[in-house]
Amino acid sequence: MQNENPVWPLVDARAAEFTGLADRVFDTPELAYTETRSCAEHTAMLKQQGFRVTENVAGIPTAVMGEAGNGGPVIAILGEYDALPGLSQQPGIATPQQIADHGFGHGCGHNLLGSAALSAATAVKDWLEAEGITGRIRYYGCPAEEGGAAKTYMVRDGWFDDVDIAITWHPGAYSAVDDMRSLANTRIDFTFTGKAAHAAGAPELGRSALDSVELMSVGVNYLREHMPDQARVHYAYLDAGGIAPNVVQAKATVRHLIRSPDLQGLADLVQRVRAIADGAALMAGTQVSSRVFSAVSNLLENRPLSEAMQAEFEALGPVPFDEADRAYAREIRETLTRADIDDTFRSVAQRPDYDLALFDTVAPLNRPFTGGMGSTDVGDVSWAVPTVQARVATCAVGTALHSWQQTAQGKALAAHKGMLHAAKLMAATARRALTDDMLRAAAKKAHADHLAEFPYTCPIPAETKPPIAAE
Structure with missing residues (x-):
């Protein structure tokens, strides 16, 4: 050669x-x-x-x-x-x-x-x-x-x-x-903490963490219409609260993967997703905490x-x-x-x-x-x-x-x-x-x-x- x-x-x-x-x-x-x-x-x-x-x-x-x-x-x-x-x-x-x-x-x-x-x-x-x-x-x-x-x-x-x-x-x-x-992205684990209760005998005493996770998912899905075209949000349930449907789930965790074409847009989108998590907790009467699992830049x-x-x-x-x-x-x-x-x-x-x-x-x-x-x-x-x-x-x-x-x-x-x-x-x-x-x-x-x-x-x-x- x-x-x-x-x-x-x-x-x-x-x-x-x-x-x-x-x-x-x-x-x-x-x-x-x-x-x-x-x-x-x-x-x-x-x-x-x-x-x-x-x-x-x-x-x-x-x-x-x-x-x-x-x-x-x-x-x-x-x-x-x-x-x-x-x-x-x-x-x-x-x-x-x-x-x-x-x-x-x-x-x-x-x-x-x-x-x-x-x-x-x-x-x-x-x-x-x-x-x-x-x-x-x-x-x-x-x-x-x-x-x-x-x-x-x-x-x-x-x-x-x-x-x-x-x-x-x-x-x-x-x-x-x-x-x-x-795409810049971050993976954030949102953990909702509520109160366990008998799901049939006394459901009014419970505060469902799983409800909070599902309400958060609904909120994020509505957010999709109002994100930039190249932004993305995906999610996976890490802990759905257990396998017993007759127990109000006291704790549940969902991981959201949030993506944006640049770091500036990512910061804005993360703030909006966090607000949705806070709203989901408020609606279900639970508490929410979060932890950044990983993040990368564009x-x-x-x-x-x-x-x-x-x-x-x-x-x-x-x-x-x-x-x-x-x-x-x-x-x-x-x-x-x-x-x-x-x-x-x-x-x-x-x-x-x-x-x-x-x-x-x-x-x-x-x-x-x-x-x-x-x-x-x-x-x-x-x-x-x-x-x-x-x-x-x-x-x-x-x-x-x-x-x-x-x-x-x-x-x-x-x-x-x-x-x-x-x-x-x-x-x-x-x-x-x-x-x-x-x-x-x-x-x-x-x-x-x-x-x-x-x-x-x-x-x-x-x-x-x-x-x-x-x-």
């Missing part, structure tokens, strides 16, 4: 080690803040590769950081390894088949995400050592992206204060530099970094899938709908190609935004330090994240190829950031300009601790 970036072969040289790491994490899926074995695998790999390792980052037992190099700029590469409930799935087949009673599975590709990030950091470490260049590369092993907001706690506690540039990626059905749009695009990563992506080209990869992808595609496939192409603002099995191009950077938005704790890193993120194809066109189809493809050769491709892209972008003083300066200026207009306030209160105990 002409003009081969010197970090690309360093990724290839250790490909078997890091695909093995991804597969081991796939085989031991663990939920937010319980990723003991997954974190141990990443920690062991960091030590094996010669990084200086810091464990228990931000007081979180399943967070780890590895650093290599000395002096100079600090480039962070972010990894994740938490799984999801309800997505246990036999890999390598194209039919839904659960493999574990607990139901956990890597339906968002985080087994690949963390391994590629660590592969990229290792390649940059090896390049720094070979060239004798001053600079530091860090790998952050970040747990609990799925609703636990570990990176938000890490940012709040200062773990990114001396970082110059942060880089990450996410597996998906297409390849592109991320448009860095996401992503900030850093245009200089996005343009730099786009150039590296175009130099690298699309993931080199072969016919065997496409054959399995076609099997998966048969389980998907046209709407699923439409969604992939909507994300890159392209006309749908219903015959395409695996995404075989790199989407342009300047494309109109036509997709929906989720949330990620990478958002808070992007407020703390200039940040860039890629999406790299690892699965069939139309595959939705948080689906059994995503889990089924988690150990496929196509997934491994996409993972290693992402590692090359991140390593090349990190190399550019380490050696290009003008890029770092431009990225920092763009970041500072935004903060001057919209200062950052961590959405998790200072007194709130990471929810490390199983909940």
Whole structure:
């Protein structure tokens, strides 16, 4: 290959080690803040590769950081390894088949995400050592992206204060530099306390906490008509008050997930939801207390970094899938709908190609935004330090994240190829950031300009601790 970036072969040289790491994490899926074995695998790999390792980052037992190099700029590469409930799935087949009673599975590709990030950091470490260049590369092993907001706690506690540039990626059905749009969100647990009573003999003596929860749900549902179009509120009952209908429920808890396109809008919406909770308690004659479980900020695009990563992506080209990869992808595609496939192409603002099995191009950077938005704790890193993120194809066109189809493809050769491709892209972008003083300066200026207009306030209160105990 002409003009081969010197970090690309360093990724290839250790490909078997890091695909093995991804597969081991796939085989031991663990939920937010319980990723003991997954974190141990990443920690062991960091030590094996010669990084200086810091464990228990931000007081979180399943967070780890590895650093290599000395002096100079600090480039962070972010990894994740938490799984999801309800997505246990036999890999390598194209039919839904659960493999574990607990139901956990890597339906968002985080087994690949963390391994590629660590592969990229290792390649940059090896390049720094070979060239004798001053600079530091860090790998952050970040747990609990799925609703636990570990990176938000890490940012709040200062773990990114001396970082110059942060880089990450996410597996998906297409390849592109991320448009860095996401929803800020917070998860708040509302607990209503009432008074138990015999539901038939003396219901007038009771004050139902469950009534309060249901009244709150009604109020929030009426609020939906009066929220901004891109705002969202979801909820789940954590404690419905018990299983005895003949007892007036004295205590009940509901978790509300509140989302908004930016932190300012989130604060306004949270205030309105809290007022509804107070009203529900007043109507039912109960008391309400609340606790912030987690919260994340919206992503900030850093245009200089996005343009730099786009150039590296175009130099690298699309993931080199072969016919065997496409054959399995076609099997998966048969389980998907046209709407699923439409969604992939909507994300890159392209006309749908219903015959395409695996995404075989790199989407342009300047494309109109036509997709929906989720949330990620990478958002808070992007407020703390200039940040860039890629999406790299690892699965069939139309595959939705948080689906059994995503889990089924988690150990496929196509997934491994996409993972290693992402590692090359991140390593090349990190190399550019380490050696290009003008890029770092431009990225920092763009970041500072935004903060001057919209200062950052961590959405998790200072007194709130990471929810490390199983909940």
